[in-house]
Amino acid sequence: MKVRYNAVRIPPNILKQMQSYSEFQQKVWIACAAIPEGEVRTYSWIARKIGKPKAVRAVGRALGQNPFSPIIPCHRVIKSDGTLGGYSGLGGLRTKKALLKKEGAL
DNA sequence: TGCTCGGCCGCAC
DNA sequence: CGTGCGGCCGAGC
Numbered sequence: 001m002k003v004r005y006n007a008v009r010i011p012p013n014i015l016k017q018m019q020s021y022s023e024f025q026q027k028v029w030i031a032c033a034a035i036p037e038g039e040v041r042t043y044s045w046i047a048r049k050i051g052k053p054k055a056v057r058a059v060g061r062a063l064g065q066n067p068f069s070p071i072i073p074c075h076r077v078i079k080s081d082g083t084l085g086g087y088s089g090l091g092g093l094r095t096k097k098a099l100l101k102k103e104g105a106l
Numbered sequence: 107t108g109c110t111c112g113g114c115c116g117c118a119c
Numbered sequence: 120c121g122t123g124c125g126g127c128c129g130a131g132c
Contacts, residue, residue, distance in 0.1 A: 024128065043115055047127095054116095058127040061113045065129090079115065086114030096114085 008033045014068050021065075024050075028062040035076040038104045042080045064088040075099045 010033050018026050027050040034049075035041050043063075047056045063074040069089040075096040079085040087096035100106045 022129070047115090052127075054125085055127045056115045057113065057125090058115095058129090060115050061128065064114050066114095074114075077114075081116085084114085088114060093114090 011071065014071055017067070021067075024055075024058065025062045025065065028059050029066060029068070029072045029074075032063065032066075032074050032077060033072050035073055037073075040076045040078050040100065040105050043077055043085065044080050046077060060085070070099070073099075076103075076105065 008030055010030070018029060028046055031046045031049040032041075043056050043059050044053070046059045046063075047053050050059075052058070063077060064086070066072050066074045066089075075087060075089065077085070084093060084096055084100075087093050089095055091098075097106070
């Protein structure tokens with residue numbers, strides 16, 4: 001059966017660890033976690049979502065600092081021009097691309 | 107405490 | 120299609 005996850009499902013231990021980071025980062029990561037598997041969003045989408053439409057660059061920076069790599073799916077965030085953008089996780093862009101492909105977002 | 111700099115961007119030349 | 124500048128946050132000095 002089809003289940004729609006409107007609520008963000010983040011492991012409690014992750015949520016707990018997030019608290020030791022800035023609120024801005026937490027917002028970014030949570031917004032990011034709301035992206036369904038198999039889909040992608042843009043950096044500006046996140047920026048708008050957290051109420052700071054012009055903080056696009058800061059968003060990118062926050063995602064780059066993401067210590068919870070695949071758990072917080074920052075690899076589902078791409079640039080507004082359709083290109084992948086960057087990825088500071090293990091394996092770099094290569095990994096980002098592979099993950100998206102595996103999830104069917106490409 | 108205050109300033110500088112860099113970063114997974116966006117958009118206008 | 121390349122370049123530059125704008126705007127934002129956090130770390131470092």
